Amino acid sequence: MNKTILCIGAGYVGGPTMAVIADRCPDYKVMVVDIDAGRIAAWQSEQLPIYEPGLNDVVKRARNRNLFFSTDVAAGIREADIIFVSVNTPTKMFGAGAGRASDLQYWEKTARDIIENSDRDKIVVEKSTLPVRTAEAMNRILGSNDKGLHFDVLSNPEFLAEGTAIRDLESPDRVLIGAMETPAGLKAQQVLIDIYTRWVPREKIKTANIWSSELTKLVSNAMLAQRISSVNSISALCEKTAANIQEVSEAIGMDRRIGNRFLRASIGFGGSCFKKDILNLVYLCEHYGLPEVAKYWEQVVLMNEYQEARFVENIIASMFNTIAGKRIAIFGFAFKADTGDTRESPAIYVSRLLLEEHAQLAIFDPKALANAKLELQGVAGQVEYITDPYEAAKGAHAIAVLTEWPEFAEYDYERLYRIMEKPAFIFDGRNVLDHRKLYEIGFNVYPIGQRALAHLEKIK
């Protein structure tokens, strides 16, 4: 074996990232450890803990060859030459910076585990998304060991998107590797470059100073989320003016300076990263005495919340100002298509608001039902989790589309119309259905940022 790589944290990032490295570098031993024994057991089984297109094949090729999953964090650290840290860095929910700053307790714990279990120098790679200048703290903690050990800290943020993780890892737009600008730092940087160049063209591997690298990840997510909030803000104006957001965003996106990606109006962005990373950026700006910059970015999150709330208000207003006792079929609970992940999904917020209005929810999702159940655990109200879309829609007054699963457009809407209560409503929170066709079947159709197609006069 060439070198031994360890990844601490076997989540949505650690698992797929290490599976691809092991697949592409058969002469490296790659170990992935986690304190969550259930998760590790799942990685060792046929039923992987996360759904990601293409992931099964990659894992099968490498597992037990040069890819190993374990709960023995200490043994992993002892053996490793290079340690990626990919633990969760959620928003801090207590004390100073609560609701904005990053909660670095999991992160710091790994630093202490590394010191305790190391008996030789190692490279430590920040894979988690972290506040800019975290490496300073990491260096200080790792440097405080009394064994005379030297650790080189690198920043190698992950840009994969859930749902396309394997594609993104196998052919990334870029790989970013930040290092301290010291001889030892640059030498460590080269070790990581040598791994990625096994399958990533050298010109796509961008080196930077470590602070730029840390900050780039936060800013990338903030800019992506900003595009969604920008187009969503205009969707509200479209609904007032009979302009059509699909037409507007398509025409805007044809400008090569703007580009056509991330311009789809929807109920809003979700996922574990966007909100927490922007709030973290906001916190950092405040911390560094830049309140105007902080407010600028905070607005991206506020616009997202506005869009979710607006969607629910529209449902209530359209359904004669009451949804109490009405069955509403929720199509899609994942925060986006091709994942079972429901963290920060707009569906959580929308469902909670609908339940507060005493609607009865019938939730269907092709991959995210188990997570949906966990998200709504303890929320008062009547909720059913149903594995068949037609069962979910049976007797429903409305369907609310909350995830852009491609299969939703393929369903037999004539059949759905027949089995629903009348008047039947569809609220297309992702603009993925054929609205004209639905209207002709008999539905009252409410897209985002487009005129409603309603058979009922003055229904608002």
Ligand SMILES: NC(=O)c1ccc[n+]([C@@H]2O[C@H](COP(=O)([O-])OP(=O)(O)OC[C@H]3O[C@@H](n4cnc5c(N)ncnc54)[C@H](O)[C@@H]3O)[C@@H](O)[C@H]2O)c1
């Ligand atoms: N999910 C994404 O799409 C994505 C994309 C890019 C970057 N990121 C970033 O990557 C990081 C990880 O995200 P994720 O979605 O994989 O999180 P996750 O919650 O799915 O996984 C983190 C794992 O770390 C484990 N862990 C926590 N503390 C530990 C410890 N001391 N020792 C061993 N294991 C420990 C947890 O049990 C968990 O399984 C975050 O900083 C996130 O912001 C996420």
